[in-house]
Amino acid sequence: MPDVLISEVGPRDGLQSIDRVMPTEAKKRWIAAEAAAGVREIEVGSFVPPSLLPQMADSAEIVAYARTIPGLNVVALVPNAKGAARAVEAGAHAISIPFSMSETHSLKNVRKSHAEMLEEIAAIAVLAREGGVHFAVGLSTAFGCTMEGPVDEGAVVRLAVAAAEAGAQEFSLSDTTGYANPAQVRRLVRAVRAEVGAERMTTLHLHNTRGLGLANALAGLDEGITTLDSSLGGLGGCPFAPGASGNIVTEDLVFMLEAMGVDTGIDLDALLAVRAILAEALPGEPLYGFTPDAGLPLGFERQTA
C-alpha cells in the first residue's frame, strides 16, 4: 500500500463542472490510463438525474467498466438514497454523499435541511450495508460557505458525529469553496478525528481557488490524513477565479508527495501522459497544473530513488 492514497475525482467533479459531455469511450480510456499509472482509487461518476447533469448520464456503464480494472477502488457520488440504490446496483465499491455543513447551502443545493440530510444518510447506510458497499460522507463547505461565510467548527464536529451515528463509515472534509487555510485544516481535522476516530476521518477534498491547495494538503498530511482527492489537470476550473484550477491538480500533488519521499504508488511520467487523453477528448478545455508546464526537475528520479 502507498503512504498516501490519491483519489482521482476528475471524472466526477471535473467533468460535472464543465458544460461539454465527455464521450463514454474517452472516460473509459482516461480511467484505464490513470489506473495503469498507479492511481488506485477513482471517483468515476455521479448518480444524479441525467436531466440535471447529462455529463454523468453514463455513470452506471462507467462504474461497470471501472470494476473490470484489477486493483482499482471504484467510487461513485450519490446525492440521495435513490442515487445510492442505483450506484449499489451498478456495482460501485464505495459511495460518497456530500453533506453540506452550511444549512443555507444544503437547502439551496439539494433542498434539504440538516435533519433531512441525516435521515437520507441513515437510509443510504442501510442500502450500503445490504449491498456490501463502503459508505463515506463528504463534509462539504466545512471551511466556509459562499452564502453563509464562516462555518462554525463546533457545528462541523457535531454534524460529523450525527452522520457517524446515522451509519457513515468514513469522512472527508471538503473545502468546496476554496476558503480553507492550513491552520484551519489542522484544527478541523484534529477536532473531527477526536470525535469520530482517526480511522474514519481519513480524507481531504481540497480546491485551489486561492492557491493554498497544496499547503492545505501538507497541513492535512501533518495531521495524519491518508487520502487526498485531486483532479487531473485541475479539470473544471473554478468559475469564480479565472486561471484557477478547481480541485487541486493531481499532477502537482503527486509531484509534491513523491519529491518529499511520500510514496503514492503513482508513476509520474505515466500520469503526465494521461493529460493527452483529456486534451484530445475536450479540445480547448483549459488544463491546469504547474508541474506539467515546468517539467520534472533535472535528476528528479535520482533524488527520490
Place this chain on the structure above:
Amino acid sequence: MPDVLISEVGPRDGLQSIDRVMPTEAKKRWIAAEAAAGVREIEVGSFVPPSLLPQMADSAEIVAYARTIPGLNVVALVPNAKGAARAVEAGAHAISIPFSMSETHSLKNVRKSHAEMLEEIAAIAVLAREGGVHFAVGLSTAFGCTMEGPVDEGAVVRLAVAAAEAGAQEFSLSDTTGYANPAQVRRLVRAVRAEVGAERMTTLHLHNTRGLGLANALAGLDEGITTLDSSLGGLGGCPFAPGASGNIVTEDLVFMLEAMGVDTGIDLDALLAVRAILAEALPGEPLYGFTPDAGLPLGFERQTA
C-alpha cells in the same frame, strides 16, 4: 513587529525578469503604495552594471527615495564588492548577495568559483561593516540546479558556514529553480540553522515554478522561518513554465498567513489595490495570483478579527 516579515522583492527580482524597463516614477509609486499597505521591507533594486540590466539602472535613485519612507527597510541586491560599494553609498539599509550553491551555476552566472565568491563575500563584509549596513547572503540554487540537478545538502551547510566565517550576518535559502519540496525545506532549514544559528538563518526565497511555493513557505514557518520573500503579482513569471509566477505571489502569501492568524502587518485590501500600479505601468504584462482573481472569502475580516 509582525509575526512574519514579508520582504517584497518584485521591484528587483520581478522587474529584472522582464524585458521592459519600468519608469522610475512608477517604481516609486509602487514602493510607496506597498509600504503604505504595511509592507516593511522591500528589495528595491540591484547594483549590477546598467549595461547588463537596464531595468535596474535607476537603483541609486530608488534607494534614496525608499529611504525617505518611514519604517521601511530598504534592501538592495549586489553581485559583487563593486556593486556593494555603490549600494552602501546610495544608502541601502541592507545588502544581499546571491551565492550559488551549484558551482556550475556560479561559474556560468557570475564567472566565479565558490572560493572566489567567498573572497568577494569577505570584501563585502568589510564594506558593509564600515558603512553600517546589514549584510545578508542568499544561498541560491540551494534546492537544486537546472545545470547540476540535485545539490548536496551537506555542501549547502558547509558553504553557509564558510560565508558566515567570511562575515555574512544573515542567510536566505533560495529556491532559485523552483525545485524545492516541503520535506527538503524542513531538512535544509534545520541543517543550516544548526550550524550558523537560528537567528541568522531567517529567510526563505521561494519560487512557484511547480506550484509548491506556498506549501514550501508553510514548511519553513513550521521550522521557525521569520522572513519570506515574495513578489507582487508574481511579476516576471517563470520563463520555463508558462502560467507560473516567478517568486511566490505576495497577495496569496499574505492571504494564507492572515487567514491562519499569522500577523504580517499588511492590509490585504490595500495590498491588492497596488496591482493597479503594475497594470498601468506595464500594460499587457501578466500578473499572477489566485486570491486577486477569486477575491477574499465572504466574512474574511470577521474570521481573523
